[in-house]
Amino acid sequence: MSRLDVNRSGEMEVFVRVVELGGFTAAARACRMTPSAVSKLMGRLETRLGARLINRSTRKLQLTPEGSAFYERCTTILADLDEAERSVSTGERAVGRIRINTSASFGNHLLAPLVAEFLALHPGVTLDIVQTDKVVDLMEERTDIAIRAGPMKSSSLVARKLGATRMMVVAAPAHIERFGLPTTIAELERHNRLGFCYVRSVDGWPLSDGERTIVLPIVGSVQTSDGEALRQLVICGAGLARLAAFTVRDDIAAGRLVAVMEDHNPGDLEEVHAVYLGQGGPLPARIRALLDFLAEKARVT
Template sequence: MAMDGPDRARELEIFAVIARMGSFSAAGRSLGLTPSAISRTIDRIESRLGVRLLIRTTRALTLTAEGQSYLGAARRILKDLDEAERVIADQGAPRGRLRVSASLSHGRLCVVPLLGDFARLYPHILVDISLTDTVVDVAAGQADVAIRFGPLADSALTARRIGETGRSIVASPDYLARRGTPRVPEDLLRHNCLNFNFRRAEPVWPFRRDGREYALTVTGTIEANNGETLGQLAVDGVGITRVGNFGVVDDIAAGRLVPLLEAFNPGDVEPIHAIFVGGANMPARVRVFIDYLADRLR
């Protein structure tokens, strides 16, 4: 009774179509087979099983009790085959939980506003986003995708550049009215300069004068671990800060902040990368999310 799987499945399909259509000729037209080919298939099945499945007359086609049982089994098996193929095909489709790590400022201002459209494009992906300035370990499985700023350390992870940002020195009109507007970088030495608290050799801001780049050490009364906090402090008139353009562009446009010392801006650009575990087995949900970010953030 052993037969190749594809032939057995084809026989089940033919029998199910015959039962649905009610005649050999109609089934043949539906399947692209001749009535004689349909008849030979039924004869082969009945011979193998040793029972009659169909009673054929010139006017009607009737299923025997065995035929009814065989039809039920055929429909279940064909449904299972369809489901198995769907499951296998879905393994490469974008679906499942996607864990994303982004910095507080860039995440809130630039990444989160994009998630609504992404969710509409990919409704089967559950985006699990965490905003933190703590560096998560993607290689250890703490996130599927992490958004990182600046130069990257050597790693077995894959990195894709998804954008970049320049930096500007800014202060509020209120602060400048009280403390005066710096005209050259050295004037900053008499101002309250709000800085990042990341580990670095010294709190320096870079400048360019007469084609030469140099750095100036600045001091202030407050340090923070994210640009959004520094930008808000500047808006509140606490001091002067130097942060990524993406975090202050709206405040500058609204007049809440004023760019300073633009003639001395060295034009340094900080790259933004998406970090992830790459390779041939990268989940589709990771690939489409990174493609989406790269397209929107550029």
């Protein structure tokens, strides 16, 4: 008989109960079995092991040397099984490590300011935060949650929407002083238009001319794979960029950046989702806690 066909942990449970309760009848009551079922199980166990575990008499049971050794090992194994189950089934208590993959923009502007609050609520959790604009394979990178912007493609991932943000063209005051403030789409031609060096859902800047939306190509002298690097380039006066509103709102309020071409902004929104591998069973408490926290606190607007 294959080991897969034998409930070995169940046999160990019954055997330990027989030993600790001192008889088949008491063990049968504890295990919700009949005494004859316990007796048959013990017989099958001894036959399979090829050793007598218990010497039976009409008045009491006595462990054989093999039975004593087996009893000690069984109690250890069952305790380890209980601990293994507790380690992954902590009820509502969030415990363990969470690996998060996020863009630097979301990580710096929305996630980082909330980390201390989340850890105070869940002191048993530790976070690994990996910042990259690259779309990673969650299973291959052993990532629990990834933050992704843009339209969601069909996949096996589960997505939880964190909000949507306006996109806006911005420039530094120094750049405007040098090249002027563009007010028409044609005037953008003389400005250095910075962008990303990876393929995006819209390869260019959607702009409205009053009747329709056109997509202006990005032909600047600098491209980058990092939204935060692009933001810093704009702040330093290297050119214009079209960025998510939540990443530049503070810069505009502080005077580091200026919103331009707002009359030609088509008002399109970029959605942001937390995605995770959610198929095949309930989520661990730690993952569920962070998803709920982000959905409440990290609202993207």
